[in-house]
Amino acid sequence: MEIMECAGDIIKVSDLHFAYPDEHVALRGVSFNLCEGDKVALVGPNGAGKSTLMLQLNGILDGRGGIEIGGMRLSRDNLPVIRAMVGLVFQNPDDQLFSPTVFEDVAFGPLHMGLPEAEVYTRVDSALEAVRMSSYRDRLSHHLSVGEKKRIAIATVLSMNPKILILDEPSAGLDPRARRTLINLLRDLPITMLISTHDMRMVQELFPRTIVMDDGRIVADGMTQEILEDETFLNEHGLEKP
Amino acid sequence: MHSDAFDRYHHKHSFIHRLDPRIKMVITIAFIVSNALLPDGAWIAFALAWLFVLAANAFSQLGIGFTFHRSFIAFPFALAAITVLFSIPGKPVTSFQFLMWNFTITDAGLLRFVSIVIRSWLSVQMAILLVAVTEFPKIIHALTHLRVPAIITMIISFLYRYLFVLTNEVVRLLRARQARSAASAGQKSGGSLQWRARIAGHMAGQLFLRSYERSDRIYNAMLSRGYKGELMTIHPHHYHASDWLICALSLLGMIIMQLTGRL
Amino acid sequence: MLYSPAPLHIPDGFLSFIVSAICWAISAMVLSVAISRTNKSLGEKQVPLMGVMAAFIFAAQMINFPVAGGTSGHLLGGALAAIVLGPWPAMVVMTAVIAVQSLLFQDGGLLVMGATILNMGLITSVIGYGLYRAVFGRSRRVKLVVAGFAAWLSVMAGALATALQLWLSGTSNLQTVTLTMLGVHALIGIGEALITVAALTFILQTRPGLIGEGSAAARGGRGWALAGIALSLMVVLLSPFASANPDGLERVATDLGFINRGQSAVYNILPDYTLPILGQTPLSTIMAGVIGMLVVLAFALLAGRSLQKKS
Numbered sequence: 081m082e083i084m085e086c087a088g089d090i091i092k093v094s095d096l097h098f099a100y101p102d103e104h105v106a107l108r109g110v111s112f113n114l115c116e117g118d119k120v121a122l123v124g125p126n127g128a129g130k131s132t133l134m135l136q137l138n139g140i141l142d143g144r145g146g147i148e149i150g151g152m153r154l155s156r157d158n159l160p161v162i163r164a165m166v167g168l169v170f171q172n173p174d175d176q177l178f179s180p181t182v183f184e185d186v187a188f189g190p191l192h193m194g195l196p197e198a199e200v201y202t203r204v205d206s207a208l209e210a211v212r213m214s215s216y217r218d219r220l221s222h223h224l225s226v227g228e229k230k231r232i233a234i235a236t237v238l239s240m241n242p243k244i245l246i247l248d249e250p251s252a253g254l255d256p257r258a259r260r261t262l263i264n265l266l267r268d269l270p271i272t273m274l275i276s277t278h279d280m281r282m283v284q285e286l287f288p289r290t291i292v293m294d295d296g297r298i299v300a301d302g303m304t305q306e307i308l309e310d311e312t313f314l315n316e317h318g319l320e321k322p
Numbered sequence: 323m324h325s326d327a328f329d330r331y332h333h334k335h336s337f338i339h340r341l342d343p344r345i346k347m348v349i350t351i352a353f354i355v356s357n358a359l360l361p362d363g364a365w366i367a368f369a370l371a372w373l374f375v376l377a378a379n380a381f382s383q384l385g386i387g388f389t390f391h392r393s394f395i396a397f398p399f400a401l402a403a404i405t406v407l408f409s410i411p412g413k414p415v416t417s418f419q420f421l422m423w424n425f426t427i428t429d430a431g432l433l434r435f436v437s438i439v440i441r442s443w444l445s446v447q448m449a450i451l452l453v454a455v456t457e458f459p460k461i462i463h464a465l466t467h468l469r470v471p472a473i474i475t476m477i478i479s480f481l482y483r484y485l486f487v488l489t490n491e492v493v494r495l496l497r498a499r500q501a502r503s504a505a506s507a508g509q510k511s512g513g514s515l516q517w518r519a520r521i522a523g524h525m526a527g528q529l530f531l532r533s534y535e536r537s538d539r540i541y542n543a544m545l546s547r548g549y550k551g552e553l554m555t556i557h558p559h560h561y562h563a564s565d566w567l568i569c570a571l572s573l574l575g576m577i578i579m580q581l582t583g584r585l
Numbered sequence: 586m587l588y589s590p591a592p593l594h595i596p597d598g599f600l601s602f603i604v605s606a607i608c609w610a611i612s613a614m615v616l617s618v619a620i621s622r623t624n625k626s627l628g629e630k631q632v633p634l635m636g637v638m639a640a641f642i643f644a645a646q647m648i649n650f651p652v653a654g655g656t657s658g659h660l661l662g663g664a665l666a667a668i669v670l671g672p673w674p675a676m677v678v679m680t681a682v683i684a685v686q687s688l689l690f691q692d693g694g695l696l697v698m699g700a701t702i703l704n705m706g707l708i709t710s711v712i713g714y715g716l717y718r719a720v721f722g723r724s725r726r727v728k729l730v731v732a733g734f735a736a737w738l739s740v741m742a743g744a745l746a747t748a749l750q751l752w753l754s755g756t757s758n759l760q761t762v763t764l765t766m767l768g769v770h771a772l773i774g775i776g777e778a779l780i781t782v783a784a785l786t787f788i789l790q791t792r793p794g795l796i797g798e799g800s801a802a803a804r805g806g807r808g809w810a811l812a813g814i815a816l817s818l819m820v821v822l823l824s825p826f827a828s829a830n831p832d833g834l835e836r837v838a839t840d841l842g843f844i845n846r847g848q849s850a851v852y853n854i855l856p857d858y859t860l861p862i863l864g865q866t867p868l869s870t871i872m873a874g875v876i877g878m879l880v881v882l883a884f885a886l887l888a889g890r891s892l893q894k895k896s
Contacts, residue, residue, distance in 0.1 A: 140542050160548055168546045175539040178633065180459040180483050187556055192548035197556060220459070222486040223325045236547065330689055354696045358602040395691055396596035402751055402765075403599060405758035438756060442598025442694075449597070449691045461688060471620055473632065477681040480636020481643060485685075488637075488644035519776065523783015526645045526660060530669065530784060531792060537637035541630050551629040 088113030090244050090272050091137065091149060098132060098143035106132040107143060108296040114244065114274060121283040121304065122276040124293035125318030130276040131171075133293070134246055138166040150243050164193055167237030171248040173229035177221045182208075182232055185221060189240040207239035208232075211265060227258025231265060244272040251279045280322035284308060292317055328485055330453040338382040342565040343456050343464040349572045350452045354445040356576040360583040362437040367583030368444065374575055375447045382455045389447035389454075396446055403438045407431040458482055463557045476553055480540075488533065495525045592769060593661070593705055593743050594686065597694030601754035608750065609699030615707050616680060622673040635674055639681045642666055661743070661773075663709025664717075664736040665781045669788065669796050672714035672809060679706030704746040708816065709739035715813010725789060729782050735813070736781035740774035741767060742820040748827065763827040 091114035098107040106129045114120060122130050135141040137149065139159045147154040149162050170176050179185040183204060190203040208214045211231045216224070224232065230250060237245065250266070251259045263282055266273065277283060283290060283304060290307050292300040294317040300307050308314070311321045333339070338346075353374070360367050380386045412430030419425075453461065462482070466475045499521060513521075541549075600608075623631060642662040662682075666675035680702050687693040693701045716735035720727050744766040751757040788795060 135542070138546055140545055160550065163546055163548055166546075170539065170543055170546075172539065174484075174487055175536065176543050178480065178483060178540050178543060180462065180479055184459070184556070188544075188549075189547040191554050191556060192550070200556060220329075220457075221483060240547065328689065351695060354597050354694070355602070357598065358605065358696055399592075399596050399599065402762060403756045405761045406756060409758045434755070438598055440598075442596050445597035445694060445696070446691055449688075449695060453689055453691075458689060471616075473620055473623070473635075473677060474616075474681055474684070476632050477636045477639050477678065478685055480633065481639040481681055481685050482689075484637055484640040485643060488640045492644045516779065519779030520783045523780045523785075524787050526665075526780055526784040527787025527791075529645055530641055530788060533637045533641040534634070534792075534795065537630070537634040540633040540637065544633060549629075553632060 086113050086115035086118070088115065088148065089151060090114045090116055090118070091274070092146070093133075093137075093148075094146035096133070096136060096143045096145035096147065098136060098141060106296055107136070110145075110293075110296070110298055112291060112298060112301055114272065116243075116272055118289060119273045119287050120275070120289045120291060121287035122274060122291050122293065123278070123280070123283060123319060124299075127295075128293040128318075129296045130293055131248055134168060134248055134274075134276060137246060138163050138168050160193075164189075164240045165243045167240060167242030167245045169233050169237055169245070169247045169250070171252060173226065173233045176233040176236060177224075177229055180220060182213075182216050182219045182221060182224075185232065186235050186239050189236060193240060203239040203241070207235040210238050210269065211235045225258070227254050227261060230254065230258070230262060234265070234269075238271075242271070244274060245269070247273070247275045247277075249277055250275060251277060251282055280308070280320065284322050292319070294318070325486055327489075329458075330450075331457050332384055332454045334383040334455075336381060336383040336455070337564065337568075338378065339455050340564075341455075341568060342559055342561055343460040344467050344559065345561075345565045345569050346452055346456055347461065347464040347468065349569060350448050352573060352576055353448045356579055357441045357445050359580060360437075360441065363433045364437075364583030366585075367579045368437075368440050370575070370579045370582060371444050374572075374579075375444060375451070378448070378451055382451065384451075384454060389450045392450050393443055393447045396442060400439050400442070403435055406438070407435045410434055460559075463559060466555070466557060467559070472553065484536075488529070491529060491532065492525075495528065499525065592766070592773075593701070593747055594683075594693035595697045595701055595747060595750070596691075597696050599694075599754065599756050600697045600700055600750055601756075602696075604750050604754045605696050605699060607699075608697075608703050612680075612699045612702045612707060616676060616702070619673040619676040623671075623677055626671060627674055631674065635670070635678050635681075638666065638670060639678045639685075642678060642682050643685065660780045661705065661709065661740055661777055663705055663743070664713025664732070664739040664777070665784060667710040667714035668717050668732060668735075668781075668785065672710045675710045675714070676706050679710065682706075700747070700750050704743040704750075708742045708746055711809075711816050712739040712742055712813050712820075715809045715811070716817065717813075718807070719810035719814060729785060729789075732785055733778040733782040737771075737774035737778040738817055738820065740770050740777045741824070742816065744770035745820055745824055745827070749823075752827075759827055763824070767824060 091112075093113075094111050096107050096110040097105075099105045110129070110133060122133070124130055132141060136143050136147060139154055139156075139162055150165050152158055152162065152165075154162055177185045179188060186204045186207050187200050190200045195203070204217070205214065208217060211234050213228070213231055213235065216228065216232065221229070221232075234245070234247070234250075251262055254262060259279075259282075263286060266275070267286055273287075275287065287304055289302065290300070290304040291298055292307060299317060300313070308321060314321055353371070357371060360371075375389060376386055379388045379390075382388075407427045408425050408431060410428055410431040412428035414426045415429050415432055417424060417426045456464075459479075459482070462475055462479055465478070466472065623635075627634065642660075642665075645660050645662055663675065663679055666678055670678060683693060683698065683701050683706055687695060687698055687701070713732075713735045716738070717728065717732050720731045745763065748757070748759070748763040748766040751762050752759040785796075
């Protein structure tokens with residue numbers, strides 16, 4: 081099966097450059113497109129720029145180059161709209177879950193979108209159901225295990241009805257059972273996804289398309305099957321064949 | 323350290339648990355104020371207040387001795403009031419010698435001392451019960467509704483959320499310090515006071531920086547979900563008739579205590 | 586080990602209603618200023634930053650180290666918070682910490698919380714930041730020494746304020762409670778000073794920009810230095826009066842109607858109610874005198890320099 085070069089109706093990144101204030105250059109001309117229904121893995125060694133790229137996609141970091149989300153060009157003025165469209169889940173769930181209760185955390189997104197209270201309740205319920213954790217609604221966040229927190233973290237962005245789910249290292253730190261639960265969840269969620277990960281077995285299992293980054297550049301973008309065959313290439317870029 | 327190390331909530335299905343958190347907070351504060359306003363030696367009023375505490379314990383299904391067993395937490399502070407035994411003029415009750423002094427306990431002094439201790443003991447029990455029958459996030463909601471400034475309740479929210487996370491980090495730092503605090507047989511170990519304090523200070527500094535960086539990441543997470551500078555919250559609490567009834571009854575009880583105390 | 590009450594957390598019942606109410610009024614007024622100033626200086630990031638900092642202060646209070654004979658020193662944090670966050674945000678943060686300690690752990694009462702906030706959150710911020718601000722342009726060594734001294738003095742100030750509140754409520758004898766509080770906290774304050782200095786050293790070495798001259802925390806004006814020094818002087822001058830010569834204070838307070846009638850005749854009924862261990866000149870007077878000299882000296886040195894500097 082071939083992956084057609086898609087037009088980028090969800091994400092269109094053109095020639096993105098970014099350097100941190102301490103002059104460390106993190107992105108050197110990154111370009112790629114993502115379309116509705118894509119499930120894409122973003123892999124690469126530490127320091128490749130994966131997290132930096134993700135933070136560009138919802139405007140937290142400010143790079144040079146073009147970013148279009150859902151056809152809309154990313155700019156200061158439409159950040160709120162963009163951020164509702166891009167569901168970014170950070171690596172450490174203790175950073176993502178910052179409210180005392182699960183309900184308040186999942187409600188944060190829709191609440192700050194300005195939705196009326198009744199709608200907020202509905203969104204919370206459907207988001208928790210989507211991650212199969214409806215019974216956790218009134219639980220205290222600090223009581224949850226890492227795996228539970230990771231799934232609630234996904235719910236906190238699902239409640240905004242985003243166009244794309246972007247996860248940073250979702251399976252890091254999970255025991256095999258929690259990892260399996262997460263993988264099953266990701267498989268069943270009917271939403272466009274871009275996942276940054278080191279978990280090559282998960283990549284093989286869930287993602288038809290893989291983007292490989294190294295040293296601020298995209299060095300491969302294509303079918304997972306093909307990329308994972310090329311062991312030399314993988315090793316060159318700090319990766320291992322699963 | 324278990325994740326409920328800082329939890330004080332005991333879940334039961336009593337009507338007191340179901341009461342609106344704002345009402346429970348108001349009753350607790352009113353009770354403490356009422357105690358403070360009771361004059362010294364108002365024994366009957368103190369007894370009524372104690373009955374109130376016992377009733378609250380019983381109705382919350384936590385066992386009638388629940389707060390009693392936890393109420394001695396502030397007893398060391400009673401030492402601060404000890405001097406009052408000797409310093410208020412009145413009829414001497416008893417005298418004793420200590421080193422080269424002569425101490426005389428007067429009846430007025432004894433009265434005041436015992437009254438202070440009883441008031442404190444009663445008030446702390448109501449405070450213990452409050453957090454035992456109300457989940458802390460609901461207490462935060464109650465504070466917001468009672469007009470505590472939003473920035474303070476927000477900070478309390480974050481404090482509560484991250485307390486366990488940060489104290490875990492402290493425990494890890496302490497354990498790492500312990501693991502490196504070896505002693506050779508026959509040699510005095512431990513380092514100077516100054517060195518020990520410096521290590522403690524470095525741990526505090528490390529913790530500070532990690533906390534600072536964590537707050538940056540949390541801020542990014544908040545931005546990603548639409549935070550623009552103003553925190554919005556939902557408080558799904560609605561008053562019921564039972565809330566007002568209990569509130570009225572409690573306040574009535576306190577008025578009776580006040581009247582009794584001044585008879 | 587996990588959480589234990591500290592001597593400055595006053596439980597309900599030990600302060601009279603009037604004293605509690607007055608302290609609440611003072612704290613509420615100062616806090617409302619603190620809140621509006623904080624909104625201006627820290628901007629959008631303030632809530633998560635201050636929230637995590639509050640948890641940090643709470644957790645940092647668990648870091649202890651053995652001092653002597655089974656006691657341990659640990660951090661109160663008011664001065665440190667003021668130096669790293671700025672004085673107004675520190676007051677708000679400490680208030681949140683005190684509120685949670687009281688509500689969740691019953692460490693400190695609810696009605697008396699106004700006093701606890703004043704003693705542990707407000708006074709400590711003023712002294713901690715004020716003295717540190719007075720040496721802003723100086724070398725790192727001077728800053729650290731002053732920070733340590735400020736931390737120690739802030740703890741002593743909190744202790745003195747607590748003692749005065751207990752006395753004015755008719756709960757304690759002025760001389761005894763002042764000597765006890767100041768004595769105990771003189772030791773605790775040493776721990777506070779050492780940890781504060783060590784923590785600041787670490788932060789200045791690794792991320793100096795955080796609390797340096799250009800940071801958000803540094804925007805307090807020279808007025809803070811004056812306020813800090815003034816408050817410090819008050820502490821230094823009051824302490825010997827309260828501990829060695831309480832009669833004067835008692836007379837003033839009785840005349841002004843502060844004291845309950847039961848307390849005023851103390852020194853007539855029990856004329857030899859002094860502390861003979863310390864002899865004619867109580868240790869605290871000597872201590873206070875030495876501190877006073879140091880502070881006045883420092884004031885003279887710093888006032889000359891800092892008041893000439895542009896802010």
